[in-house]
Amino acid sequence: MARVLMEQGPVTAAVVAAELELTEAAVRRHLDALIVDGEAEARAPARSARPRGRGRPAREYLLTDTGRVRFGHGYDDLATQALRFLADTAGEEAVDAFARHRVRELLGSDLDAVTAPAEPAERVEALARVLSARGYAAQTRRGGFGVQLCQHHCPVAHVATEFPELCEAETRAFADLLGTHVQRLATIARGDAACTTHVPLEDPELLARVRDRGAAGTAQLPPPRSPKGRQSL
Numbered sequence: 001m002a003r004v005l006m007e008q009g010p011v012t013a014a015v016v017a018a019e020l021e022l023t024e025a026a027v028r029r030h031l032d033a034l035i036v037d038g039e040a041e042a043r044a045p046a047r048s049a050r051p052r053g054r055g056r057p058a059r060e061y062l063l064t065d066t067g068r069v070r071f072g073h074g075y076d077d078l079a080t081q082a083l084r085f086l087a088d089t090a091g092e093e094a095v096d097a098f099a100r101h102r103v104r105e106l107l108g109s110d111l112d113a114v115t116a117p118a119e120p121a122e123r124v125e126a127l128a129r130v131l132s133a134r135g136y137a138a139q140t141r142r143g144g145f146g147v148q149l150c151q152h153h154c155p156v157a158h159v160a161t162e163f164p165e166l167c168e169a170e171t172r173a174f175a176d177l178l179g180t181h182v183q184r185l186a187t188i189a190r191g192d193a194a195c196t197t198h199v200p201l202e203d204p205e206l207l208a209r210v211r212d213r214g215a216a217g218t219a220q221l222p223p224p225r226s227p228k229g230r231q232s233l
Contacts, residue, residue, distance in 0.1 A: 001030050002039065002067055007137040007152045009062030010043055010193050016061070031061055039067030062193050068157065079159045099169035106134060107173070114177045123178050124149055124199050146200040149174070160189035171197065
């Protein structure tokens with residue numbers, strides 16, 4: 001159940017029940033136990049979420065920092081201390097260099113798998129698969145003029161809270177691999193439910209210019225002529 005919250009959270013008890021093929025009553029008992037243990041929390045749904053029928057909207061559940069410990073935060077304190085030492089002895093440039101090196105090591109031999117597809121959307125899907133194989137529980141979803149890459153788990157989230165260079169290096173690496181600028185919208189390190197990166201597949205400014213030119217061209221056309229050859233009023 002904790003994995004469902006990690007990969008899909010925040011989610012309602014109904015979604016968890018459907019995913020695990022359990023009754024909602026059984027799921028709620030497990031969720032209540034996770035909340036008591038401090039491994040999960042319940043939140044009111046986002047304001048943009050539309051209520052489903054009458055009554056209060058269903059609460060949504062997601063893992064807390066304590067709950068995420070199950071998935072690989074055991075060495076956070078040691079890693080944080082090491083980066084502090086690196087920053088103190090070699091400067092912030094060394095921390096940034098380490099962050100870039102870490103991303104290269106993370107993707108490793110799968111770089112070609114990400115850059116091989118011709119279509120940008122396919123490259124994002126390939127990157128999500130590679131990240132999921134590395135334990136980042138990554139998914140994609142369309143939104144606006146592009147696609148969002150959502151990482152529901154981050155093994156270095158606690159460390160990145162103090163050293164955002166890790167997130168920044170990852171974002172730059174994504175842009176290089178995908179061949180386009182990207183925008184980091186949210187991070188687990190800042191308290192969000194997932195690390196979300198927007199990857200534009202279309203240029204909204206270019207589309208706006210094309211629409212404007214089309215509208216201007218239409219405005220310059222002469223009015224249609226009447227059957228007798230005269231312009232209609």
